[in-house]
Amino acid sequence: MVVGIQIIGIIFGIGMLFFSYVYFRRKDFGPRDFLFWVIIWLAFIYAVSFPKQLNILLDTLGIVSALWLFTIVAFLILFALVFYLHVIVRRNQMKLGFLVKKLALKKIK
Amino acid sequence: MKTIAIIPAYNEEKNIERVIEGTKKYVNYTIVVNDGSIDKTVEKARKADLVLTHLVNMGKGLALKTGIEAAIQKKTDVIITIDADMQHDPDDIPRLLKEIKRGSDIVIGSRTIDKEMPFVLKFGNWFLHNSFKKLFKVNIKDTQSGFRAFKSSIYPQLKWASEGYAVETEMLINLNKYNLEYKEIPIKAVYTDKYKGTTPVDGIKIFLSMLLWKLKN
Numbered sequence: 001m002v003v004g005i006q007i008i009g010i011i012f013g014i015g016m017l018f019f020s021y022v023y024f025r026r027k028d029f030g031p032r033d034f035l036f037w038v039i040i041w042l043a044f045i046y047a048v049s050f051p052k053q054l055n056i057l058l059d060t061l062g063i064v065s066a067l068w069l070f071t072i073v074a075f076l077i078l079f080a081l082v083f084y085l086h087v088i089v090r091r092n093q094m095k096l097g098f099l100v101k102k103l104a105l106k107k108i109k
Numbered sequence: 110m111k112t113i114a115i116i117p118a119y120n121e122e123k124n125i126e127r128v129i130e131g132t133k134k135y136v137n138y139t140i141v142v143n144d145g146s147i148d149k150t151v152e153k154a155r156k157a158d159l160v161l162t163h164l165v166n167m168g169k170g171l172a173l174k175t176g177i178e179a180a181i182q183k184k185t186d187v188i189i190t191i192d193a194d195m196q197h198d199p200d201d202i203p204r205l206l207k208e209i210k211r212g213s214d215i216v217i218g219s220r221t222i223d224k225e226m227p228f229v230l231k232f233g234n235w236f237l238h239n240s241f242k243k244l245f246k247v248n249i250k251d252t253q254s255g256f257r258a259f260k261s262s263i264y265p266q267l268k269w270a271s272e273g274y275a276v277e278t279e280m281l282i283n284l285n286k287y288n289l290e291y292k293e294i295p296i297k298a299v300y301t302d303k304y305k306g307t308t309p310v311d312g313i314k315i316f317l318s319m320l321l322w323k324l325k326n
Contacts, residue, residue, distance in 0.1 A: 097167055097272055101175045104142065104161040108179055 009048035017041045112136040112206065113185040115176030116157070117169050118193035122149040124301060128191065129156045131199030135206070136189060140179055144172040150193075169255070170269055170276035181261055189258045194301055196220075197256040201296045205258035214263045214289040215280075217249065218256035218296035227300055233312040240316055241278065244323045247285050250293060253277050253307060253315075263289055274311045275318040282322050 020041065024034040047054060054066050063069050114136040118125050125141065132139055133156070141157040143150050145166035154160050161175055173190060180188050187209055191197050201218060208216040222231055234253060241252045255277060259267065266287040269279040284291055307315075 093272065096165070097171050100163045100165060100167050101171060101178070104163050104175045105179055105182075107161060108159065108182060 006048050006051075010045055013041050013045035013048060016044075110186045110206075110210070111138075111184065112187040112189060113138045113140060113180040113183060114189040114191055114202075115173060115180060116141045116154075116191055116193050117144055117172035117176060118142065118146060118150050118154065119144040119166055119169075119172075120146045120148045120150060121193040122146075122153050124195035125150055125193050126153045126156065128193050128195055128199065129154060132189070132191060132202065135199065135202040138180075138183060138185070140176045141193070142172040142176040144168070168271075168273035168276075170271040170273055170279075173276055174269070177261075177264060181264060185261050187258060188261050188264070190255055192255045192306075194305055196298050196300060196306075198297060198299070201256070201294075202258075204294055204296075205256075208292045208294060209258050209260065211292075212290060213292040215257060215259035215267070215284055215291045217251065217281075217291065217293045218254055219249075219251035219293045220254055220298040221295050225300060226298070229309060230300070230307070233307065233309065237278070237312065237315060237319075240319055241281070244319055245282060245285055247281065249281055249291075252281055254296075256296060263287075271318065273314065274307045275315045278315055278319060279322065282319075282326070286326065 017038065020029065020034060020037040023029045024031075029037070051066055054069065058064075058066065058069060061069070063072070112135070114132045116125070116128055116132065116139065118141055121128075129139055129141065138159070139157045140159045140161065141150075141154040143154065143160060143162045145163045151160060151162065159179065161179060163172060163175065176190075177188055187206065189202060189205065191199065191202075197218060205216045205218060220226065220234075222234070226234075234251060237252050238250060242248050253274070257277075257280075263284075266289065267280050267283050269276050269283065271279045283289075
């Protein structure tokens with residue numbers, strides 16, 4: 001039987017799938033980004049719909065409950081995202097610095 | 110010996126004019142790098158020989174880089190860097206140049222620690238000085254001083270990646286790395302605005318950068 005919290009999770013997953021599609025159509029996402037997010041949201045919907053299927057994974061990884069699994073995965077994703085964002089910010093900062101310097105020096109040429 | 114002074118400035122409408130006037134007496138050319146100021150810094154800096162403008166504020170490190178690259182294009186022998194807040198006395202420039210003539214590659218004007226130095230700055234300088242000494246085994250009293258003179262020929266070795274206030278420390282690390290000849294001379298500093306310049310957060314960033322550079326080296 002599907003419980004209330006699962007319905008919310010499924011609706012959320014479908015909503016995010018829809019947003020991913022919208023971003024893809026607007027060309028904010030390339031095909032690779034779109035595919036990545038579709039896989040993520042489909043996996044999320046599957047995990048929410050059939051939580052008992054996760055038990056196999058939990059036993060393999062030696063994790064007590066699904067909640068722990070979600071927490072650990074969430075933290076891993078969070079750290080990876082912070083690192084990724086740091087790299088992007090640094091790269092953009094360098095590009096901006098290069099442009100600003102070049103524009104300032106244009107005056108003496 | 111052609112000497113060019115670089116004055117990086119960010120919102121320094123109150124002091125920039127006096128700094129330019131004071132500096133012009135001792136150098137052949139003055140370059141002000143307006144680092145995205147939103148006040149009247151550019152108008153007040155008209156007496157400088159050249160005013161270069163960063164469209165947005167990028168930090169002292171990049172402003173110095175822009176100024177120095179312009180100075181090198183102007184074929185200078187010596188570069189002077191001086192802050193735009195009138196913290197340094199331009200009348201000290203001849204003392205810095207004298208040491209360059211004596212053979213130093215770089216001369217650092219070290220601010221004397223006295224009653225006038227704000228407590229936060231005093232503590233920050235003490236902390237950064239000791240950290241630098243411990244990490245790099247170099248005893249430079251004022252690692253954060255922006256009042257310096259150096260031969261333009263050493264710029265390729267001194268060249269830094271920092272865009273903010275860590276530039277001064279990175280310069281020192283590079284001078285140590287390439288065994289450049291340096292000299293420190295005491296200078297008197299005037300603190301016109303204690304809320305400007307390096308903040309404690311900048312101090313922490315500089316310290317973290319030091320650790321990173323130590324690991325890299």
